[in-house]
Amino acid sequence: MTRLKLVEDGISISQGNGITVTTPSFSISLDPRSASDCDYSFVSHAHIDHVHLPNGKSKVIASKETKELAKVRGYDLGKSNHEISGIELYDSGHILGSRAILIKDRVLYTGDLSTRDRAFLKGCGIVKCETLIIESTYGRGHYVFPETGNLISQVNKFISECFDNCRPVVLTGYPLGKAQLLSYLFDIWEPIYVYDSIHRMNNGHIKLGVELKEFEPFRSTKEFQEKIGRGPWVLIAPSSGGKSNLVKTMKERYNAVIATFTGWAIDSRYRNSLSSDKAFPMSDHCDFQELVTFVKGCDPSKVYTVHGFSDEFAAYLRRLGYDAEPLGAATDPQFKLTNFAT
């Protein structure tokens, strides 16, 4: 356990296995990496770097959707939550089921955060708090993402050009979150196929009430290969960072055009490192301006930044007059895991 921060009235924040908030009536671990000994463990959402296998000692707090999607990934987070005095959850707008948590009406932890409405996802609203622990993945000034409608038009134009040239298109993104947005936003194209991992996650969303079309999984059988050989198609596939077998196969075998969807596409260095033909800056996180707007709306007296550009974002907030500091080291595990992938 490292560095202890005192809030007020016996509330303290410390770091170790995730972030721990201790109050006079309970302790809670926020997005722990492994089973925690706190009274409660909060799992903000079902991305793999946020879920853990509980040991039964600590009661897991997560939305119903997070528990269901974690189950698809093989994690049993236990049954639904009961009302807990001093804990409120808010939709954090990152992926289906993602939540921010307000502890004792004072400490707000955002988890991964997006404030913009996208397809079936509603952006996180403002939550007033005294202490704000906010993610800062894109906490550097040049990360400003285009308006979603504008991006959708660009992508449709791109797919249309590929179809005109009779070339298949592969849209790649995180299998949970981004892939379902792609499935929803671009379902006017036909035919659309999906990778198995995405098929499972799409089905998980459909069971939870999201109106996604059911797409056929991509197969390596002879019949399937003959069928797709006859014209252009869209495949939604998991993103794989830089060079990958998937991209190579799709290009060599099908003459497909590959597009990647990530906020890191703002960086030319990132775009150039890809074997994709195109990269669209579509993210499930706040951009820099959205982070700043969120902080201003929450009106906290203390801000802790976590993940990504936590040092730089805290420094920027200090220049605006906030009492802000990074809570995690700049090289924290999430940044390594999700760097160039979310």
Ligand SMILES: [Zn+2]
């Ligand atoms: Zn996430």
